[in-house]
Amino acid sequence: MIFTNAPSDLDIVSDAIDEVNKLKGSDCRWDDLPTFDVDKDKTNFRQYEEACDRVKHFYKEQHEHLLQTAEAIRRDAKPEWMQVAGLVHDLGKLLHVFGSEGQWDVVGDTFVVGCKFSEKIIYHETFEGNPDSHDPVYSTEYGVYEPHCGLDNVMLSWGHDEYLYHVLKNQSSLPEDALYMIRYHSFYPWHRENAYQHLTNANDQRALEAVRAFNPYDLYSKSDEPADPEKLKPYYKNLIAKFFPEVIEW
Template sequence: MGDIDTCAVMFKYPSGLLAMVDTSRDAAYGYDQRVEAFGERGMVSAKNELTSTVELATASGHLTPCAQWSFPQRYAKAYAIELAEFIQMLRAGSESDAHKKEQEMMQRHPRLIRTTVAAELSWHLNRTVRLDEVDGLVATDAVSAEKETIISTAPPQESDLRGAAPSSEEDRVLRTYRDIHRLQTVEGVKAMRAAFRKLDKAVTSIEEMICFLDTVVDESDPDEGLPRSFFAYQLAESMMSAYLLADREKLAFQPKGVPIESLFSAAELRELPAVAQSMYAGKTLATLYPHVEDWSWLPLTALMHDLGKVCMHETFGALPQWSIVGDTFVVGCDFDPANVFAGRDFYSQNPDSKVQGLQGKLGMYSSQCGFDNVLLSFGHNEYLATVLEGHAQDVAESTERPPRTLPREAVYLIRYQSFQPWHSPPQGQARGYAHLASEEDWRMLPLLKALHKSSAGARTTALPPIGEQHAFYGKLLSDYFLTQLRW
């Protein structure tokens, strides 16, 4: 069932009140369900109902009966009352006061279960979770608790964010992209690349940075809600489930026979250039990338994909949102119509839009020069790719080598994952910046498509038990990173 059978949850309130809930439905001494709350003015507790009132006291101590074993035993009266009320409502009809009152109570249900959502998140994330962190993550309608544990929605389309009366969330996203498009310039990108290439902000592990990721907020993300580390594990599991045959114990991964063409829509396939159509025809991940024998890096890359966002934290420079988050675009040439919010024309306020040598479709570049030879707006992707390249250089200069090393495909995936106008343009738009793409970029495109497709549905992905999850990803990380990384 994926349920947690035994748990203890502690609540701490602003007033100083502390509460503890202990529950286990398979404890050796019966069905355990206890509550205790205490503060400076007193306390209240609810203990287990026992199978009898008999207690034996001897020199050896006290022996008491077991707790009543199950829901039917402990809550028989509650069941009878619920059934009686249900029958009463059926007889009264849907227009009755009793039915309306029940509907009002059902509307409260999502609010009531937020404590269980917060508790489960705390278990997965291994940290305290505030109740306000899960506000909005549970449904506002009366739906089953099984479906309510974590409710996620797909990011809104650009058209959804262009309404006449935007909400504060939509306002935030639009404002962030306005600043990105106005302020990211050629000279600014060069300066940021030079500054962060020094890797002098910290020396720490990937695991520590995954935890650190929860301290930052991405204001360009309409779906910002769950802690980012939680989504990182969901995306890793989603990628592994969709594309790999995995032996988790042996850390052995082979790609499934997913056709490359299935990663594209029918319209996208029709518009692919001949070189790409020929490259993808009849291919799978295994046959398009035959040199890749070990695919364990794919879920690992998904797990790490957002770590560069930590540079918004004061420890790493407290960079503003516009310099780190959001979809990336090419600076040094015309702003492509495939960019998000291109219709808003924010880029017309960018100083580069007035520079003669930076205008036109090619701008400062040559046709099919390849994305590794152009400047993208600076962001968390470039930062993390730089960290990984720096670590690879450190390993090359060291006498101690890890069992596994990240292939070029992994770093490419990190660097270009937010290059949305290229890998996943808006419906009805031609693929952005295709005139700058090299044959290598077309070869790598299916990996970006796979990551994007997994990301779109990852928020509904169930995670394994926390102990199993930490053991699996901990071993995977240790295979790739023997030492801490420079950031």
């Protein structure tokens, strides 16, 4: 839909990241480094390479990812606000069109900055070259934060999730759980790996279930039948009108 003019490399990287997260969620834990050599993991690596080919091949269909996510949520009779969250959750990728510095600041798993890089972050070892890893404050467990200060008070790595959250937080009537789904859907170290428990507060803990409930629709709806935008237009136009003002500032 709206991404038809976006550069294809972004879509490919973004989809490959999703594919890796699917593989991570299946039969191999990413932090099981000592067992990286076993056949199972080699299989996963081959699957990853094949996945990259697949996402290239299905590039056109991937553009319907947002509709597919929303439709999967709708099929499960989840509330309208969650369908809408599915419909818009990746619109922050428009950042790439607006002048991002590269793929790194648009897509990819997000993580907390200002404190020790969690070992649950994908390719954690690559932070070795990041000066923050050796900073006397930023390399500590709490860094610049207070215990259980709440995710709203911590700074995450920049990406399409965080951007869209800031666009929508005051420009929609979406409930808090929908905003959590949008803001933290790439925050795998938290919602899948249970990292950063020492920074979250009770409200984050509550909303974690919402973020987790959203994740399968994001990851697994891409293999569904391609959605028909024309047929679905009236339904989603109506939903959009319910939750958003006529004009949204980006």
